[in-house]
């Protein structure tokens with residue numbers, strides 16, 4: 001049997017990893033400034049995380065949501081405290097798309113409505129309602145397109161109010177900082193108007209923090225830079241440092257009832273231990289402080305490179321734009337310099353999503369490598 005061929009792959013086979021580095025099957029070490037798509041939060045194979053998961057697996061890997069699982073409560077309490085979101089309730093699932101699917105479903109239950117407002121260039125995942133709220137017709141099948149979704153420009157309060165004032169909107173879903181779309185984000189004034197207008201017209205505000213959450217922006221959730229209080233917050237990626245776990249935080253004013261949401265695997269013992277371990281390490285190693293420190297260092301050092309047009313994003317969720325497509329640059333960074341970076345829907349943007357534990361020396365190594373690759377690209381343009 002062959003694999004269903006949906007992923008364009010780089011010819012690299014990582015076999016082991018530690019901290020900010022992965023090592024391939026030929027023994028070559030790479031600096032990981034991509035974190036497996038923003039997933040690695042506390043660093044690859046962190047020793048506390050490995051020990052916690054190994055010990056749990058020896059005791060029990062899985063049981064369903066039909067029994068008491070105190071690990072879920074421990075996770076909810078730690079998460080509430082560290083994120084300062086204690087007036088929410090936690091529902092656990094397995095991925096980012098599933099988190100948003102449940103968030104949209106809850107908004108629809110809570111309002112009795114079905115229309116969704118999303119934003120241009122949004123990416124919310126590939127399940128039915130989540131992909132319908134994703135601004136990419138190529139990945140929407142006819143089945144998904146039956147959802148009623150309106151895409152609006154970011155930072156356009158007038159068009160938002162016009163749509164919300166029809167009073168038929170269940171939810172507005174927005175990324176704290178757009179990931180796949182290319183690091184665009186709402187201004188503080190826009191987020192504050194969004195919150196106010198959602199309240200005024202009875203729509204549920206869903207903050208997709210799947211990529212921008214868990215400390216990546218320098219605050220636990222990126223919406224906390226804007227002083228707002230969403231109704232539902234979706235999480236995944238950094239939450240399990242590679243163990244598949246996602247979840248939604250649902251504001252106290254939205255009521256639960258038995259059977260309303262559910263999943264077989266969500267919140268299983270291993271997933272909870274992975275997520276608890278991530279929170280413990282974020283706290284113990286003060287990783288949010290590290291994000292702010294390393295981010296400032298990055299922003300300072302990147303100024304040394306004149307070819308850069310702009311730097312977007314916050315914390316360690318950054319995008320560096322050039323006036324040429326970065327596909328070749330990314331390849332050279334991997335194969336010549338041993339550095340993984342990310343791409344996005346914007347072909348000219350290089351995405352930086354390192355583990356939150358990345359060190360300033362590792363950023364220095366990247367800056368020197370970037371200078372050297374840019375020089376070689378420049379030389380080859382001149383000689384052609």
Ligand SMILES: Cc1ncc(COP(=O)(O)O)c(C=O)c1O
Nearest residue numbers: 095096097123124125179210211
């Ligand atoms: C902002 C955002 N939402 C949702 C998702 C979907 O998450 P998953 O791939 O875990 O389903 C992603 C994945 O890249 C994302 O970046």
